Amino acid sequence: MNYLVISPFYPENFQPFTIELAKQEGVTVLGIGQEPYDQLPEELRNALTEYFRVENLENLDEVKRAAAFLIYKHGPIDRVESHNEHWLETDAALREQFNIFGAKPSQLKKTKFKSEMKKYFVKAGVPVVPGQVVKVDKDIDKAVKKIGFPMIAKPDNGVGAAATFKLLNQQDLAAFREYWNGQTVYFFEKLVESSELCTYDGLIDSKGNVVFETTFNYVYAPLELLEAKKDNAYYILKEMDPKLQEYGRSIIKAFGMKERFFHIEFFRNGDDYIALEYNNRPAGGFTVDVYNYAHSIDLYQDYANVVTGKEVADRPYEPQYCLAVTRRDATNYAHSEEEFLAKYAANVKMVRRMPRAFAELQGDTIYILTTDNRDVLNDMIAFVGKTV
Template sequence: MILADSAEVPVRNVVFVAPFPMPATLRFAAGIRSLKDVRLIGLFQQPPAEMSGWDWLHIVPDALDPDVLTHALQALTQKFGKIHHVAGILENIQEPLAIARQRLGIEGTDLQTATRFRDKGVMKDHLRAHGVPCARHARLRNEQDAWEFVRQVGFPIVIKPPSGAGAKATWRVRDAEELRGALSSLRPSPQNEILAEEFLRGREFSFETITLNNRPVFTSISRYLPTPLEVLENPWIQWVCLLPRDVSGPEYRDAHALGQRVIDVMRPGFAVTHMEWFRREDGSLAVGEIAMRPPGASISAMTGLVHDVDFHRAWARCAVDHQFDGPWERKFSAGVAFLRGQGRGRVAAVRGVDEAQRLMGQHVVEAKLPVVGAPKADGYEGDGYVVVRHPDTAVVERALETLIQTVQVVYA
């Protein structure tokens, strides 16, 4: 169905694909909507809650199936003519989109590049072959592979599916007993490969880029407090992500060099990228992984906040227009605290909100409080969040500390 009517025929047909149109995902679709001469077509498994802003919606049974996507894009081509761009921001959709693009001759990332980013084993093989420091790893096709890998690197190790996205699909295995339990649960086989990695110790950060034709034209750094894996293992921790105002000093010089090197090696083309990296206990750096997509965990929104720009539109300008409207000045620091607590069940109460508002509410720019009655969320992003911003990084750090010490989520 057509949802918008215009006297002018848009020049470019742009298809935005997501299985389920969540609010954070739709911010990027709004970025495309803001571009000139675009017919915005949504391709989803279910319609978005907000129907305005789309020129056409196409509903499919499985938006991750490349055959379904190919058929849908063929139908859209018959209706509207040439499809100029097919875009999506979720990590698990990059390979299906690449397959459909290649089949239909649509401009964009090819399958080889998408797999190089999506398959973490392929990624690390590629990085290590080019001398980029990253965790040692192995593909586990049976239990013997796992024990051989432990013999080489020792405990702890990290286990994840090869196509896992960040820490959400990751387990830390500390000893032989935990490994036996993991193997019993995961059952690695030639048909069910599991990725094992050396556990990287140290402080964890992210490194974002806007890359045009394999050249970073914008970079940003954020700090994880603590690491996402630690947060997943300790469900009571309220996780914090901080974007310092100044990331140009000598303490980040080697990180910028590493990020540039990874882009040179991985060659994402025209893309926003999100790399997780560690400063190890000896001061050296190592790459955790890199994704050819915008960052989650409110980092995209905060990247816009610290530069006082619309980062979602910047992604669209990169993905669709192959342009960047910079350079930008980093005017602020920003941070997010994700709200959760001890226990299980449903949210019974959220305590300390009024006190937190009194102490640091003037710095809050966005908030989503936990909903009483909602089941406890599984991920490290918790049941709600608060984003703060200020020109002084120290003020942001104090505000985040106040939040996690004052606000308490209670479950019953």
């Protein structure tokens, strides 16, 4: 099997995907990236049979030429993947160009556009709120009539909370109209009056079966992070609500993806849930590591097993709560890093500086901690994030 990794160097925490694949018998791992070969760590270089450096990974024609060269030299490519939102469309274009297994551009439509996601949520029988695509100015009036205030406006094809607006009244709507360039297609939805945002995350095998599933709660929703520069904080739950599990599995079946990670966001609405967004990849940042620490597993190895048709490893350990929390260099905290690392020394699993691309939204340093006790979890959230 020839496996092509797009951007094997960045983000650095995804390098284990390449390294674990290279350990699989019969797998040749190839890479295309824009970093100089000498910049790659030795373990990553050793995992790559060949690395083709391009001047600009954004240049699809250049990437296609690189892939064509690797195919000429090594034979057909069996898989291509980045696991990165930014390169999902590049991955899909290469699969289509070279007839490679996996999601093609036409299949990405349902995972890239919020308006399309909603159709599949409805197909899965999962609650949603009313929505309206806004392409031209008159569509805004249709949205107001159909949905009514309060609403949320976000790019139909967008990630996270960027360029998102709360529309509580006509004044907010006027401000949006002034901002909007009329070129970006927006999607208006009824604003959900809930601050509880949770997820259904996991890994699907080549037959479409869920082989790993978990859930986490956000301490602050992404829009709140963006608006108030809060510290990013979320935590894996020890147990999953059966209703959330049922909804999540129905959505996976409706979307029909295979051999992929997924990250689905929901609002918790009393005893029920409202589907918000489907992401055709693992959650961003260091969340794969958070999954691993919470469940005492190795998803980098599990993914390599899935790709090569093997069973994933047994799950002998009970899950723990696992907290991922960031701090910002510019924030004045009540407790120093030394203080809280000493206080929770038995709980700390990882401390890392955040890549620049994530730091502005999420914070500068991330801390990952585990515990079996919900009260300790709550104490950690409060202690680490307390400001002066």
